[in-house]
Amino acid sequence: MRVAMIGTGYVGLVSGACFADFGHVVTCIDKDPSKIERLERGEIPIFEPGLDDLVARNVREGRLFFTLDGAQAIKDADAVFIAVGTPTRRGDGHADLSYVYAAAEEIAGLIDGFTVVVTKSTVPVGTGDEVEAIIKRVRPDAQFAVVSNPEFLREGAAIEDFKRPDRVVVGTEDERAQAVMRELYRPLSLNETPIVFTGRRTSELIKYAANAFLAMKITFINEMADLCEKVGADVQQVAKGIGLDKRIGSKFLNAGPGYGGSCFPKDTIALVKTAQDYGAPTRLIETTVEVNDARKKAMATKIAKAMQLEDLAGRTIGVLGLTFKPNTDDMRDAPSLDIVPALQALGAKVQAFDPEGAKEAAHLLKDVDFKAGAYEAAEGADALVILTEWDQFRALDLDRLKLLLKSPTVVDLRNVYKPAEMVRHGFTYASIGRG
Template sequence: MHVVMIGTGYVGLVSGACFADFGHQVTCIDKDAGKIEGLKAGRMPIYEPGLDTLVARNVQAGRLAFTTEAAEAVRAADAVFIAVGTPSRRGDGHADLSYVHAAAAEIADLIDGFTVVVTKSTVPVGTGDEIEAIIRERRPDAEFAVVSNPEFLREGAAIDDFKRPDRVVVGLNDERARPVMTELYRPLFLNETPIQFTDRRTSELIKYAGNAFLAMKITFINEMADLCEAVGADVQQVAKGIGLDKRIGGKFLNAGPGYGGSCFPKDTLALVRTATDAGSPVRLIETTVAVNDARKKAMAAKVAAAVDGDLAGRTVGVLGLTFKPNTDDMRDAPSLDILPALQALGARIQAFDPEGVAEARHLLPGVDFRPDAYAAADGADVLVIITEWDQFRALDLERVRTLMRTPVLVDLRNIYKPADVRALGFRYASVGRA
């Protein structure tokens, strides 16, 4: 099938490359000429494990192409995917749909013959109706169907998530779109992937509801972590004990400094705004948003407490800046709250991240970025682990201790065992453990 992906950001690029790997003919379109030229030259605009190899393989096979010119590809397409950004709108928290609306208008002017227009971007309930109205107004004669097909990709594991998903959700109000969407995802039938066909508005809400539930689960275990510290319990054992219950499950029960990233913060906020506008407020999600924001800001106080409450003039080494490992994404990362708060307490910051430094330089002024973990620890009064990159799980802690001015380790991801670290002479603080 001929597929067009409008937008070569995280979702569009990964989805386009994976569809091409399924054997479809895919054209990825972006207004950013520099990004397109880079992709043609094999340079990825994002860090995602395995993506460069996947793109190169399908470009070489002639199944994947990149361009700034939409006309020819859209006219030949069986399905055109909208995969543009929907950031939180300044001032009110609603999803900014300006890029989605612009893509719909462009598609309307170019489609030729029956075309399925697929919303891959995360959008509020009713956006499919708006897209349909935009296209119909500009092209009353057009033959098309608008479909919702939300993405469920985890950064750092996106390719595997696309090819081996828990489920595929397709929301449609026009049955003509069903065989097209079925054929697009036919390779997944071999894996017996559940494909849920539903109406468009339900599909749009599934995406928001799923992300909101996971964000709530993270926030729940973080509050349990605080309670564990207060009463002398171990949050990791609590998480294991409740996670073994199949009704709960163990995923997203890792206590830490709060959630961040490109999805949970904006999607929970957008769901709150949508629900409020509909007169059906979601109090649990409102509280989740507020508690998570407060948690990220409170982590600086936890670091200060590890050095007797005084950070003035002290050096803090930081390991990990991105919101999670295996990505270069800094969007709403806890580090963006924690590091400025540490600086406000008088600390000097020296930090290392395996992939996030290029973006962090623009977002974290006054930070001394170091080339590796040991350089970040060199001369530090306290070392803080914010992101659980694999390379931080097996540090030579004896070497770290000799490099530091004072051996204090604050582990906000609980990747070390307290007894082991303390046996090496460290003062050690973690999350939700006595």
């Protein structure tokens, strides 16, 4: 099948490359000339393990193309995907749908014959109705169906998630559109992947409900971690004890400094706003947002307390990891964006290392001394903070680390190390929820 993918951001590029790997002919469209130029040179603008090889192979085999002018690709397409950004709108917290609606207008003027228009972007309930209305207004004669097909990709594992998903959700009651979507995802039938067909509005809500539930799960275990510190319990054992219950499950029960990233922060806020607009407030999600925001801001005080200090004037803090999670260069709503400035507000000088996120972090964090490696970030620091659990931080040479630090203090906000081991090596060690 022929696919046009509007948007070459994280979702669009991964989805386009994976559809091409399924055997479809995919054209990825973007209005950013520099991004298209880089992609045509074989340069991937985001860090996602395995994506560079996947793109290169499908370009080489003639199934994946990149262009600024998508007119012909949209005209020829069996399915046109809208995979543009839906950031939080300034001022009111709603999702900004201007890029989605602009894409709909562009598509309307170009489609030829029956075309499935698919919203892959994360959009509030009712967005598909508006996209349909826009296309009908611009092209009353157009033959098309608007479908919701939310993505459930984890950064750092996106290719695996696309090719071996738990489920594929498709929101449409149009039989022709269902047939097109079944054909697009037919390679997944080998893995017996469930394809869940729903109404369009239901599909849109499924995406937000899934992210909100996972955000609540993270926030729940973080609050349990705070309680563990007070009563002398171990949150990791609590998480294991409840996670073995199949009704609960073990995933997303890792205590830490709070969730961040491209999805959970904006999607929880957008769902809260939608619920308020419809007079059905989601109080659990509202509280989740509030608790998570407060948690990230409180981490600097936790670090100072571990150092037995009220302020950090004249102190140097080494930070390992700045991205919101490992295996990505994504800095969107990363806890570091709250924690580092809070440390600086307490008077600290910050020196930091991140394997992939330093370039983006340099645009977002001021007066940070970016280092070339983990040991360089530790050298001369009064304390070392593990903020993102990159694999290379899991097996540091503790004896070397102790020699490099001005004071052997480690604050592990991801519970990478065992307290007894750190104490045995002579560190003052603090972690999350292991009282």
